[in-house]
Amino acid sequence: MKKIFIFLALNLVLFGCNNGRLYDKSVATEAYDMEVAADEDGAFADNKMLSIESQQIVNKKIIKTGSVKIQSDNVQKSRQALDAILNETKSYIQKEEFFNGNNREVIDLTIRVPNQFFDLLINSLYDNGIGVITRKEISSKDVTEDYYDTEIRLKNKELYLAKYRDFLAKAKTTTEMLDVQEKIRNMEEEIESAKGKLRFIDDRVNFSTLEISIYKEKPAISGGSEVGFLGRLWASIVNGWNLLAEIFFGILQIWSILLIIGVVVWGGFKIRKVRKNKK
Secondary structure, X not given: OHHHHHHHHHXXXXXXXXXXXXXXXXXXXXXXXXXXXXXXXXXXXXXXXXXXXXXXXXXXXXXXXXXXXXXXXXXXXXXXXXXXXXXXXXXXEEEEEEEEOOOEEEEEEEEEEEHHHHHHHHHHHHHOOOOEEEEEEEEEEEOHHHHHHHHHHHHHHHHHHHHHHHHHHXXXXXXXXXXXXXXXXXXXXXXXXHHHHHHHHHHHHHXXXXXXXXXXXXXXXXXXXXXXXXXXXXXXXXXXXXXXHHHHXXXXXXXXXXXXXXXXXXXXXXXXXXXXXXX
């Protein structure tokens, strides 16, 4: 009796397993989605660990940035001397601004320099008669881990995308096709975003950014000197004349209002005179 009971139990188990293979398409789709949507770090853990270990033999990803302020006696000559250094280090100017005020003349530049020439450019600023460096800030940021982590995730997403496309070819219903197409679209957007991030990091690593400001301090005019007094006297005359001209032209702009006021005042006096005569 005991052997018969065991035999029946085994048959029930085998029958249940066979029924498990006969699930409908919707259940298969859900199971596939769960497999594809699994966490990248878990689904491709071995691949990721292998890639992380390989980071030890690849180049580090270091982003270098800096800013330098240079005081000069002649801003334009310093700017020309800088061009020679930029040509030597294969650098280029990304942005340039010029300002000439009462107290200071300034040229601000944003330089993109190949990473391998960054230190050479900085050192050349001391030796080419450009001016006196009054301030220097240099910083480096290691983005190696972030870069390779993004690269690994990109490869994993591309594997997921291939699985989705394979499943799309096997889809039987319109609902399944639309659902998989939406997942493919989202995955493609994530892949493009990851590629864009890698391109941005590569650009910042390959070309360092250096902000250079070349300036000249203009001496203030002393109020106690003869030149300063004459200068102030002439400035006062010019300012007074400009003020008088502004008042004159201001009056001309409101001539119509003044005409109306004049007519009203004249009319008031006229009416008052007529009333007086009547009395």
